[in-house]
Amino acid sequence: MNKEAAVYRRKKIVKYLLIHLAIIAFVVVCVYPLLRILSVSMRPGDKLISTDLSLIPAGAAFDAYVRLLKETLFLRWLWNSLLITVATSFIGVSLASTAAYAFSRFRFAGKKGGLILLLSTQMIPAGMLILPLFLMIMKLGLMNTYLGMIIAYSVSSLPFSIWILKGYYDTIPRSLEEAALVDGTSQVGAFWRIILPLSTPALSIAFLFNFTTAWNEYLVARVVLFSSKQYTWTLGLFELQGQYITQWGMFAAGSMLVTIPVLIVFLYSSKWLISGLTLGSVKG
CATH class of the missing domain: 1.10.3720.10 (MetI-like)
Structure with missing residues (x-):
C-alpha cells in the first residue's frame, strides 16, 4: 500500500513538474520577442545593428x-x-x-x-x-x-x-x-x-x-x-x-x-x- 502511494506521489510530482515546465517554456516563447524589441528600442543609434544578445544593451537610453x-x-x-x-x-x-x-x-x-x-x-x-x-x-x-x-x-x-x-x-x-x-x-x-x-x-x-x-x-x-x-x-x-x-x-x-x-x-x-x-x- 505504501509502495502504491509512493508511486502515485512520484507520478503526481512528475506530472506537476512537466506541466509547469511546459507553461514556463510557453511564457518564454511569448515574452522573449517582446523583450528583444524592448532591447532594440533602448540601444544607442550606433549599436542598432549588433550581434549582442543581452536584453539590456550597453549604454541603454530612451532616445528612440x-x-x-x-x-x-x-x-x-x-x-x-x-x-x-x-x-x-x-x-x-x-x-x-x-x-x-x-x-x-x-x-x-x-x-x-x-x-x-x-x-x-x-x-x-x-x-x-x-x-x-x-x-x-x-x-x-x-x-x-x-x-x-x-x-x-x-x-x-x-x-x-x-x-x-x-x-x-x-x-x-x-x-x-x-x-x-x-x-x-x-x-x-x-x-x-x-x-x-x-x-x-x-x-x-x-x-x-x-x-x-x-x-x-x-x-x-x-x-x-x-x-x-x-x-x-x-x-x-x-x-x-x-x-x-x-x-x-x-x-x-x-x-x-x-x-x-x-x-x-x-x-x-x-x-x-x-x-x-x-x-x-x-x-x-
Whole structure:
C-alpha cells in the first residue's frame, strides 16, 4: 500500500513538474520577442545593428522614444487608432449582440441560411474583401475619414462576433426570460436586464476580438487613408521604413508603445471573462 502511494506521489510530482515546465517554456516563447524589441528600442543609434544578445544593451537610453514623439506624428497616429478601434468595438458588439439574440431566440425564414452565410464569410481571405470595402467606402464618400474606417472594420468583424454571442446565448436557459416576461417585462427588457448581464464573458471576448483586430489592421487602412494626419499607427510606423534606411530604434519604440492600450483593455476586461452564469439566476 505504501509502495502504491509512493508511486502515485512520484507520478503526481512528475506530472506537476512537466506541466509547469511546459507553461514556463510557453511564457518564454511569448515574452522573449517582446523583450528583444524592448532591447532594440533602448540601444544607442550606433549599436542598432549588433550581434549582442543581452536584453539590456550597453549604454541603454530612451532616445528612440524621445525622437519618435518629437520627430513624427506618433501621438496623432495613436489617437486615430484609439478612436477608430474603440468606436468599432462598441458598434460591432452592439450590433452583434442584438443580431445574435435574434438568431438564438426567434424563428424566422432564412435563419439557418443566414447562419451558414455568416460562417462562410469567415472562409474568404481578407485580401479578397479589400476591393468590395474600397468600392463601398468610396461610393459613400468616406475615403480618408474615421467613419469610413469604422464602417469597414465593424462590417468585417460582425460575423465572428455574432457566432460567438449566438453560441453563448444558446446556453442561457429560456426559463430566465420566461420568468421575467411573466413578471411583466418586455422582450427588450428581458434582453437588457437578463441576457446581457449573463453574457458578459462572451461580450468581453467579442469586444477584445473587435479591439485587437481593428487595432492591428493594416490593409484596409492602407487603401482608405492617404493623409498622414489620418494615419493609424500601423501606417505611421510603416513610414519609418525608407527605401535605403529604416529607423529601427524608433520602429521598436513605437512597437512597444502600441502594446500598452491592448494590455490595459485586456486587464480591465479580464474580470468579465471569469464571471459565471449565476448572476440574476432563479432557483428551483
